[in-house]
Amino acid sequence: MIDFEIWDQLLRQYVDAQGRVNYQAWKTEQPHALTQWLQHYQNRQIESNLNKLEQLALWINLYNAFTISTILERYPLDSILPRFLGIPNWLSFLWFFQRKAYYIFGEHYSLGQIEHQILREKLQEPRIHFAIVCASVGCPLLRAGAYFPEQVMQQLDEDASRFINNPEKACYDFSTQTLYCNKIFKWYRQDFLKAAPSLPEYIASYLRIDANLTTTTPISYVAYDWNLNDISH
Numbered sequence: 001m002i003d004f005e006i007w008d009q010l011l012r013q014y015v016d017a018q019g020r021v022n023y024q025a026w027k028t029e030q031p032h033a034l035t036q037w038l039q040h041y042q043n044r045q046i047e048s049n050l051n052k053l054e055q056l057a058l059w060i061n062l063y064n065a066f067t068i069s070t071i072l073e074r075y076p077l078d079s080i081l082p083r084f085l086g087i088p089n090w091l092s093f094l095w096f097f098q099r100k101a102y103y104i105f106g107e108h109y110s111l112g113q114i115e116h117q118i119l120r121e122k123l124q125e126p127r128i129h130f131a132i133v134c135a136s137v138g139c140p141l142l143r144a145g146a147y148f149p150e151q152v153m154q155q156l157d158e159d160a161s162r163f164i165n166n167p168e169k170a171c172y173d174f175s176t177q178t179l180y181c182n183k184i185f186k187w188y189r190q191d192f193l194k195a196a197p198s199l200p201e202y203i204a205s206y207l208r209i210d211a212n213l214t215t216t217t218p219i220s221y222v223a224y225d226w227n228l229n230d231i232s233h
Contacts, residue, residue, distance in 0.1 A: 001047060001054060001149075006037045007065055008146035019133075019141025020231040021068065023075045034069050038104065046105040056123055056156075057147040063114045063132045064142065066102045071135045071228070080136050081226035097134075126191040127156035129184050130163040137225040138182065141166075164206040172211045178218045179203065186221050 010033060014026040026034075050058065071077070080096065082089040097115075100108040111134075119128045133142045140163050147155055164170045169182040185192065185199055196202035200213035207213070 001050065002041055002058060002061070004057070004061055004146040004148060006033065007061055010034060011143065011145050015142050015144040016231055017144065019143070020229055021071075021135070021142060022231040023071060023228075024230075024232065027072050027075050031072065034065060034072065038065060038069060038102075041105065042103050043106055051149075052123060053149040053152050056119075056125060056128070057149045057152045059114055059118050059123075060128060060131050060147050060152070062102075062104065062109075063111060063119070066109075066111060066114075067133060067135050068142075070096070070101075077228060078230075079227050080134060120188075120191060124194070125156070126188070126195050127160045129188050129191065130159040131156055133229070135229055137227045137229050138184075139229065140169075140184075142229060161206045161208075164203055165208050170203055170207065172207070172209060172213070174211070176218075178220050179213060180220050180222055183221045183224045185219075 010026070010030065014022045016022070071080075080093070082092045097112040098110050100110045100113070102109045102111075115128075115132060119125065119132065130140045131143070131147070133139045135142075140159060143155070143159065163182075170185075171180045172178075173180060179200055181199070181203070185203070189199060192199055192202045196205060198215040198217075199219060200217035201215065204211065204213035
């Protein structure tokens, strides 16, 4: 099993309480620390008997570490969505997630592979959508610390609660009786419906306001912010 202490220390040092990353300080002070930590495990063998908690902690940490390492390589940048003459370059954007650029345990992985094949299909945990971070403002807030097997279920519950009770991610308008949601709920709707009869009811299980959310509650999805989760923004 990977020792997450170095990753944990880096996150505690460079991520604030709002999930924003001080990329400039990280790149200036410890430009190689994250890469060296990941390289240490490139040719190690992954244990075949990891339980679900160990696998969740492992792959959430790796997804976030790979993402941050790529941003540090390319920093400074304003957004993870490239633009050409002001027009979003969606092909380049998709390549960011689909390219098998990350070598660990003797194999190449893409971010999409880790998310869809391992975390979603194999481990079947919808709360990973509140934990894995693509380095944009619209994403969940990056946790200022690593995930650990003995804490990961509690950490995921905290992440779900923090995301859903953030008015920028989910908000119920009592005047129109409409639930406004981050598009993560739209994109991964089927994952959440494995845990609740409807999206409003899933959200209600974490929402700290007294709103009568039911299957018939109207949902409106808000625009997704692809700007970098940089502390300077």
